[in-house]
Amino acid sequence: MRISRNNKPTERPAKADVDLSLINKLIQKYKGKKGNMIPLLQGTQEIFGYIPRAAFEKISQETGLELSEMYGVATFYAQFRMAPVGRHIIKVCHGTACHVQNAKEISEALEEALRIKDGETTEDRFFTLESVACLGCCSLAPVMMISDQTYGKLTGNESVKIVKTIRIAESN
Amino acid sequence: MTKTTVTVGLGSCGIAAGANKTYQKIQALKETENIDFELRKTSCIGMCYREPLVEIVDETGTYLYGDVNEERAIEVIEKHINQHDPIREYIVYTDLFDAPENYFIESQVKIVLRNCGYIDPESIEEYEAHQGYQAIRTIGEKKISREAVIQTILDSGLRGRGGGGFPTGMKWKFANANKSPEKYIICNADEGDPGAFMDRSVLEGDPHSVLEGMIIAAYAIEANQGVIYCRAEYPLAIKRLNIAIEQAHHKGYLGKNIFGIEGFDFDIYIKEGAGAFVCGEETALIASIEGERGMPRKRPPFPAASGLWKKPTNINNVETFANIPWIVINGAKAYASYGTEKSKGTKVFALAGKVKNSGLVEVPMGMTIKDVIFRLGGGIKKDKKFKAVQLGGPSGGCIPEYLSDTIVDYDSVNATGAIMGSGGMVVMDETTCMVDVAKFFLDFTRKESCGKCTFCRMGTKRMLEILERITNGQGAEDDLAKLEELAYQIKDNSLCGLGQTAPNPVLTTMKYFRDEYEAHIFHKKCPAKVCRPLLTYTVDAEKCTGCMVCLKNCPVKAITGERKQPHLIAQDICTKCGVCFSKCKFDSIVLS
Numbered sequence: 001m002r003i004s005r006n007n008k009p010t011e012r013p014a015k016a017d018v019d020l021s022l023i024n025k026l027i028q029k030y031k032g033k034k035g036n037m038i039p040l041l042q043g044t045q046e047i048f049g050y051i052p053r054a055a056f057e058k059i060s061q062e063t064g065l066e067l068s069e070m071y072g073v074a075t076f077y078a079q080f081r082m083a084p085v086g087r088h089i090i091k092v093c094h095g096t097a098c099h100v101q102n103a104k105e106i107s108e109a110l111e112e113a114l115r116i117k118d119g120e121t122t123e124d125r126f127f128t129l130e131s132v133a134c135l136g137c138c139s140l141a142p143v144m145m146i147s148d149q150t151y152g153k154l155t156g157n158e159s160v161k162i163v164k165t166i167r168i169a170e171s172n
Numbered sequence: 173m174t175k176t177t178v179t180v181g182l183g184s185c186g187i188a189a190g191a192n193k194t195y196q197k198i199q200a201l202k203e204t205e206n207i208d209f210e211l212r213k214t215s216c217i218g219m220c221y222r223e224p225l226v227e228i229v230d231e232t233g234t235y236l237y238g239d240v241n242e243e244r245a246i247e248v249i250e251k252h253i254n255q256h257d258p259i260r261e262y263i264v265y266t267d268l269f270d271a272p273e274n275y276f277i278e279s280q281v282k283i284v285l286r287n288c289g290y291i292d293p294e295s296i297e298e299y300e301a302h303q304g305y306q307a308i309r310t311i312g313e314k315k316i317s318r319e320a321v322i323q324t325i326l327d328s329g330l331r332g333r334g335g336g337g338f339p340t341g342m343k344w345k346f347a348n349a350n351k352s353p354e355k356y357i358i359c360n361a362d363e364g365d366p367g368a369f370m371d372r373s374v375l376e377g378d379p380h381s382v383l384e385g386m387i388i389a390a391y392a393i394e395a396n397q398g399v400i401y402c403r404a405e406y407p408l409a410i411k412r413l414n415i416a417i418e419q420a421h422h423k424g425y426l427g428k429n430i431f432g433i434e435g436f437d438f439d440i441y442i443k444e445g446a447g448a449f450v451c452g453e454e455t456a457l458i459a460s461i462e463g464e465r466g467m468p469r470k471r472p473p474f475p476a477a478s479g480l481w482k483k484p485t486n487i488n489n490v491e492t493f494a495n496i497p498w499i500v501i502n503g504a505k506a507y508a509s510y511g512t513e514k515s516k517g518t519k520v521f522a523l524a525g526k527v528k529n530s531g532l533v534e535v536p537m538g539m540t541i542k543d544v545i546f547r548l549g550g551g552i553k554k555d556k557k558f559k560a561v562q563l564g565g566p567s568g569g570c571i572p573e574y575l576s577d578t579i580v581d582y583d584s585v586n587a588t589g590a591i592m593g594s595g596g597m598v599v600m601d602e603t604t605c606m607v608d609v610a611k612f613f614l615d616f617t618r619k620e621s622c623g624k625c626t627f628c629r630m631g632t633k634r635m636l637e638i639l640e641r642i643t644n645g646q647g648a649e650d651d652l653a654k655l656e657e658l659a660y661q662i663k664d665n666s667l668c669g670l671g672q673t674a675p676n677p678v679l680t681t682m683k684y685f686r687d688e689y690e691a692h693i694f695h696k697k698c699p700a701k702v703c704r705p706l707l708t709y710t711v712d713a714e715k716c717t718g719c720m721v722c723l724k725n726c727p728v729k730a731i732t733g734e735r736k737q738p739h740l741i742a743q744d745i746c747t748k749c750g751v752c753f754s755k756c757k758f759d760s761i762v763l764s
Binding site for chain 2: 034036077096101109133134138139141151
């Protein structure tokens with residue numbers, strides 16, 4: 001699970017920011033079903049990459065779920081984000097095995113190279129840097145995961161190199 | 173003549189080590205050069221430290237090659253397959269001669285991991301070829317009663333492998349006793365302990381064994397719906413589970429009147445966890461499946477009486493379920509022949525940290541910790557001094573070197589103040605600071621506390637603040653007494669396992685490594701040289717080449733010196749950030 005939680009809501013975005021009709025189908029699918037809150041939130045996040053405030057309001061109006069309860073659930077779980085994220089999420093593992101093998105160095109090197117703090121997104125919306133509790137690849141510690149790819153036995157310099165390579169490959 | 177097979181291990185760790193590339197390379201070779209062998213996929217065999225692994229079985233025997241990157245793959249295929257000349261130096265395990273990892277494989281007893289690393293996890297046929305679904309089929313054919321199945325599990329002595337250690341058969345008995353037309357089986361696959369990855373490997377390597385375990389449990393307690401609550405961080409496990417569920421449907425192993433048992437309807441779906449450690453606690457897990465905040469509630473009523481949607485529910489962990497089919501086929505006696513008096517069978521451990529052979533091992537209960545770390549684990553990396561082993565994650569504790577003759581069973585491990593937990597075993601050496609480790613775990617539980625109980629919510633925060641003070645060099649004389657008092661208050665006044673065990677890492681390190689705490693508090697020193705505020709950074713003039721890298725990178729300009737002359741760190745300006753230490757290529761920055 002994510003340790004660095006950036007699920008603080010952003011300011012109300014301008015209406016044009018998100019196309020709320022994208023979640024109509026989702027709402028129809030789960031409306032009135034028991035235990036539907038988490039799937040609704042997960043589905044919304046899958047569509048937008050985060051849960052915009054306007055989506056909360058729309059779901060609440062159309063399903064009758066309380067806004068306060070939805071906010072309670074969304075802030076409880078590490079999975080939910082309430083701010084937009086970058087194209088790639090860099091998850092630096094801070095599980096026990098990684099911790100004793102200097103995961104801190106990886107996070108610090110990436111913070112310096114990307115000029116963002118843990119939990120933040122680069123200005124060009126390319127990378128979001130996060131700490132996670134355990135990726136389950138302890139034998140390769142220290143580890144990080146970028147999108148669905150895992151990188152193991154890292155050093156600070158190597159992790160920066162990997163991130164730079166991705167940026168160069170995709171900016172061309 | 174049997175056909176030669178080449179099998180590549182494609183578990184998460186193998187893939188991270190580059191096994192996909194190895195697989196593609198071998199596939200390309202097979203096609204372009206038209207070489208005759210069967211190419212197979214499997215999952216993790218547990219030898220993570222040698223990934224990527226490629227196994228070749230030909231008419232002469234079995235050969236397991238380690239560290240097979242793309243270049244090695246070309247070499248191995250060319251020599252072994254084309255020229256029938258195995259490359260001895262790359263072979264890590266074989267049944268023909270003494271290879272470096274023979275011991276690692278041969279000294280394990282594989283029950284849970286019986287198929288992991290041997291079969292293709294995405295093929296139901298391969299699972300069935302290895303006695304798969306035979307247990308439940310036998311139950312159906314021989315019309316074995318529910319009570320008899322429960323009795324077998326009771327007799328086997330199997331205890332919950334998620335950490336609690338409650339007898340599994342007992343749980344089933346309670347759930348069976350509560351009659352209801354609607355009952356649930358839940359598989360807890362929310363492996364949240366940082367440092368543990370056994371369940372991931374089982375789900376990725378042998379998903380059908382978990383499904384079969386669940387089906388048998390469903391039969392035993394008359395459940396009609398199964399749920400697997402799996403961490404979203406395990407995408408490969410979820411993918412393979414989905415494939416397995418679909419295959420089981422296709423074969424009629426899930427659905428209505430399954431395995432020829434009239435009225436036995438059972439289906440399974442996956443619920444992806446949304447990321448909360450506390451959801452490993454069964455009542456919190458149930459709340460989460462119901463779409464609520466995952467907060468534990470008071471027990472009783474236990475889930476066996478009133479669980480998911482207030483119906484009788486039985487929750488077991490992945491490893492527990494994976495044991496079930498083996499026990500049904502081989503009998504309770506065979507299972508109970510392994511282990512100690514009160515802890516039967518085997519236990520899977522995820523060996524990680526400062527140990528040479530990190531990976532998965534399955535050993536009979538009763539093996540000493542020393543044997544697991546030094547014989548199976550190969551000892552400590554870089555041959556440093558072994559200091560402690562952490563068992564049980566954030567709920568567990570650190571067992572010091574001098575207690576390493578402790579055997580692994582529930583009661584012996586509990587006696588040390590640690591817990592068996594789900595099986596994470598993180599090895600620590602002389603360069604690990606025990607106060608820092610305690611702080612690490614407390615930081616984790618503080619963040620993951622659901623906030624329901626005051627002592628857990630506030631107490632962990634207060635304890636963490638004290639530990640932060642100590643590691644910053646501002647520890648006070650009465651801090652240890654305060655920590656202890658808070659620890660027992662939290663233990664006594666929390667509702668669920670998270671709070672009741674959260675102080676364990678602090679209590680065990682205070683018990684066994686009090687000298688380290690005292691060094692931090694009274695001498696403002698970190699013996700393991702981890703806590704940065706307590707360190708002094710100086711330049712070793714002999715090693716320094718005057719390359720100016722540290723000087724340029726120092727954020728506070730505390731370093732002075734000319735090119736090609738030894739540099740100097742001004743102690744009054746230095747903020748001990750450690751940048752110079754990590755940037756120096758000549759190891760000339762000295763910590764003291």
